[in-house]
Amino acid sequence: MKIAIFGKSFGEVFYNNCHQLFDYLHQKSIKIYIYKPFYDFLFEKVNLKPEVKGFFSSPYELPMVDMVFSIGGDGTFLQAVTFVRDTGIPVVGINSGRLGFLADISRHELPAALYEIEKGLFEVKKLTLLELTSPKKLIGDFNFALNELAVHKQDSSSMITIHVYLNDQFLNSYWADGLIVSTPTGSTAYSLSVGGPIMHPASQSIIITPIAPHNLTVRPLVIPDDMELTLKVEGRGGKFLASLDSRSVVVDQSTELKIKKADFTINIVERTNQSFYSTLRNKLMWGADKRN
Template sequence: MKIALFGKTFADELFYYFQQLVEILDRHNVQVTIHQPFYEFVRDRIRFGREPQTFAAHHELPGNADFMFSIGGDGTMLDAITLIRDSGIPLMGINLGRMGFLSSISKDEINQAVTSLLKGEYTLDKRSMLCVETPEHLFGEINYALNELTVNKKDTGSMILVHVYIDNILLNSYWADGLIIATPTGSTAYSLSCNGPIITPDSENFVITPIATHNLTVRPVVIPDKSVIRLKVEGRMSQYLVGLDSRSAIIDSSTEIVIRKETFSINLVQRLNDNFFTTIRQKLMWGRDVRN
């Protein structure tokens, strides 16, 4: 079996857990390939049983990895999908961060989770994504998001006005600090913090959530993900900020943004006893009540 490792920097006390992961893979004779920048970060602090291969770009992964492990938090996983793209390589997140909705394997569960994976005791959770189209091709080939697209004002000045069209029908013109278009996966991220609903991963929906809207009667809207969303932004400023998961770009007010469902999905590795409802109960601490 071949497993790719992707990560960023982390605190010194977490090297112990990464060393544990490396030793487990070595004991099971797993061939490891590691993202080159991440390898440069860990190479002087980690003992590898045999020297790992390295990769630097998306095109070096297909055929060289059966799985990818993301070492870090949810932000690290969002960066990992920019390497996986449409390859279909399953992704498992090992959480060295805090919340970890996506990277659901805690650092204390590494041994158990990896052993289960190597035994074939897992399922694949297909997560839909959104695709963004702009005349300027703002995000190049990586014009998709697992969590959300956001439109924000570029500074702390006045609100912006975002006109939203669903299949060429006007939904609303939002006076707000910004707007979020979230996938079901992203419904537990930025959208949730703006009072958006929690959507189960297989719901086949998008969520449109305003950020600090000026009109108190405006609420998040859930639409089918087969819809095509079109955004036009106005305001006193000539430029605005567009976020696509962990990436961002500046757009002019003349730019029209089109959002639709991406043609491919991301495969997240899920242990047999795990499910979405268990995750949100744990991460949001539901049931932590003296009456329970």
């Protein structure tokens, strides 16, 4: 078995768990390829020098492996996706902190999860992405998002206006601080924090959620994911912020953004005793009431 490990940094609370992780991989003779900056962090901060078969520092150096372990939070998982891209390599999310929907294996569950993965006791789920197209590639060479595309006003100035078209038919002009276009996976991320609905990962939908809209009757809208969206933004500042997951760029308001479902998916490893519903209960503390 060959795996790649991607990570950034984490707190001392996960140091012992990290040692346990690499001890287990070594005992099972699993071949490891590791993100070089993460290896440096382990060596300098965690006092850990794991035996590895090789390093990678960019998406183009990622070897073909059986799966990628993302160690960190959901932000780290989203960055791991930019390395995996359309290779189809399944991603395992190991949470080194407290809350994570994508990095959903907690440090307490790590020993059991490693055993299950090594024995093949898991399922692979496919998650859809959004693709951003524009006259030029705005955010590097990977204009895709697993969670959401968002547009924001650039500073604390007046709100912006986002004109939205669905399959070239005019939908609405949103007067707001911004707008989020989300996948079902991203429905529990930024979109949820501004009042968007929670969507099942298999719902084949796209969510349009305004950020602090001026018209209080404007509400989030769910549309089929086979529709293409066009965003035209205008505001006094002449520029706005566009972000794909955690990556952002300043864009001139003359730039037209087109968003559609990507033609590939991201594979994630889901434990057999884990489900979207149990994740909701655990992460959002549903049922955490004395009456239940």
